[in-house]
Amino acid sequence: MAGLIGAILLLACVAEVLLTKHDTVTRRRFLIPQSFSGQVYLIHTGAYNGPDAAGDRVQTMSVPGSGVLVTTDRMPTRYEDTYSDVTPSGRLAQLQVQELGVIQDTPASRNDPHRLVFNPNAGILELPNCKIFAESFYVGTRRFLLQDHTSDVLENFAETHPEVCVRK
Numbered sequence: 001m002a003g004l005i006g007a008i009l010l011l012a013c014v015a016e017v018l019l020t021k022h023d024t025v026t027r028r029r030f031l032i033p034q035s036f037s038g039q040v041y042l043i044h045t046g047a048y049n050g051p052d053a054a055g056d057r058v059q060t061m062s063v064p065g066s067g068v069l070v071t072t073d074r075m076p077t078r079y080e081d082t083y084s085d086v087t088p089s090g091r092l093a094q095l096q097v098q099e100l101g102v103i104q105d106t107p108a109s110r111n112d113p114h115r116l117v118f119n120p121n122a123g124i125l126e127l128p129n130c131k132i133f134a135e136s137f138y139v140g141t142r143r144f145l146l147q148d149h150t151s152d153v154l155e156n157f158a159e160t161h162p163e164v165c166v167r168k
Contacts, residue, residue, distance in 0.1 A: 026076035027058045031092070033065070034085045034115075037140035040067045041154055043164045044133040046074035062086075063139075068157050070164060075122060075133050083117045083139070095139070109142040118145050127158055130165030 032040070040063050061069055083095040096116045103109055103118065120137040132154070138145055158165055 024078075026079040028079060028081045029058055029060045030063060030081060030083045031060060031086050032063045032083060032095070032139055034087050034093075036063060036065065036067065037115075037144045038067050039136055039138050039151060039153065041069065041157075042135040043068065043070045043157075044075040044135075045070065045072050045164055046133075066157070067153060070161070075135070081120065083137075085115060103142050103145055105146050109146065112142050115139065115141055116145075125154065127155055127165070130158060130162075132158060132164055132166070 030040070042061070059073075061071075063069060081097075083097060084092040085095055086092060096114065097120065098116055098118050099120065116139075118138040118140075120135065122135040125132045125134050134154070
């Protein structure tokens with residue numbers, strides 16, 4: 001009887017692994033040049049909320065100077081991201097992430113030399129002539145992030161790279 005119960009438990013565990021394999025977490029590592037500060041966009045040209053393209057591996061994405069990355073992967077439904085500064089010598093330093101909230105405008109915040117990732121988010125960005133499936137986040141010191149950063153980087157990118165747009 002104990003052998004039968006053990007076999008049933010083993011089968012249940014195997015079935016759970018097989019069934020959840022298709023709902024894996026996308027693991028990504030963003031490498032950000034230490035000299036970059038601003039908003040980063042990850043544009044997905046695949047369909048929204050598709051299956052995980054990475055499987056069980058970690059995707060490494062190097063952020064270019066423009067701050068705009070394009071991938072043919074679908075936007076993941078579940079993901080775990082890490083963010084690292086890349087020094088000019090190639091050394092990596094993991095960045096702190098502040099998911100939500102407000103960066104307090106205090107002398108301590110303005111004098112904090114540490115860089116961080118702020119407000120990672122995902123969705124559909126509506127532009128005048130198209131919509132884009134994208135994720136974005138800000139990178140910089142608290143002093144930098146407290147400044148007003150209005151930008152038309154994504155709009156300009158969409159104009160010169162129409163393949164990233166889903167036409168309305």
